[in-house]
Amino acid sequence: MVDTDSSSDLFQRARAVTPGGVNSPVRAFRAVGGTPRFIRSAQGAWLTDVDGNDYVDLICSWGPMLLGHAHPEVQAAVADAVGRGTSYGAPTEPEVELAEEMVARTPIDSVRFVSSGTEATMSAIRLARGFTGRDVVVKFAGCYHGHVDALLAEAGSGVATLAIPGTPGVPESATGLTLVLPYHDRAAVTAAFAEHGDRIACLVTEAAPGNMGVVPPEPGFNEFLARTCAEHGALFVSDEVMTGFRASKHGQWGLDGALEGWRPDLMTFGKVMGGGFPAAAFGGRADVMAHLAPEGPVYQAGTLSGNPIATTAGLVTLRLADDAVYDHLTKAGDVVKQAATEALSEAGVPHVVQSTGTMFSVFFRGAPVRDFRDASDQDTAAYAAFFHAMLDAGVYLPPSAYEGWFLSSAHDDRAIQTVVDALPGAARAAAE
């Protein structure tokens, strides 16, 4: 039996001073039960909790840690930056360099830094509204764009896990201008634009949904969305907070947009580009971005935006994220996916594995997932049993059936073998 006394003690103390004992709901393990592990340190592919238990990390901070934990070059650059002070409220060189790196790797012309993915999508929507002079925003059920009021209607991620229909605290006036459509439903998109086209400021979508589990967009779907928006004078906002610099070197856009020859009007980023620090961004077409203050009239600002430590960590991470990193993620992912498929099949557990580029997840249902309705139809009890068996065997999976499994370039043979060895027992636990 794994010793979790110290985590239990900390959880009890945390609950006395923090709602639910955590600072982001899914960390509380509510969807799977049990005691959340309090992490003391992390190195490479491994997490160590406060009781001294080691786990292969398949969350990677929900995406950011593309190079694994405590990467020596990222650590050194951050330590060096910290030595020169941590925040100035004035522009710095790392901001320029990170912006140049992102502009080079994506179809955006310019970029503005913020501190979280939530802020990035919130600001992108404000800019889209300011640019078009329109109010309505279109989103898809099951796509999560952070806890932005207007977008907390039928969102995925923690909201899906907790099955909150929207959330109290968001006034109807905030979501009243949001149209929520089923993902992959071209007819619904066409109908929405036919009816409301001249009021739609933007359509925002996860470039590939990852917050209801990974749902790869069908070929041509994002291009169809970009074209439909263009036909109606609305902006196409592609949220690459999760997929950016992770699904491929050029994000999800590198897997479809670059091939199909379209580009979003605006994109949002976070996670990997912050190298494990609170950094995110939105960027896009030069003429749209020119509407932002101080160049244009749309106000947007932030005390810690473009923070020198965060942008240094992001810059070094992106510079190190070369083809070899993505090849490694592909190969390691293939081994894990294959082993999960074999173990679950052997145990007779209905499941389906879905991927986009180097991102993947395992759904506990027998048929493919195309939209949020499919994703919601999973055996979450089987997942909870599976999750705990993996945890007991030293593998830290997302504590929710609605999330991707994340790897890093630090997931070496030993880490991957630990996952492979844990899978058959966990699959049997899921079958019980």
Ligand code: PLP
């Ligand atoms: N957009 C997407 C696609 C995300 O996956 C997330 C977070 O998971 C966000 C936006 C919000 O980012 P943050 O948690 O940094 O606010």
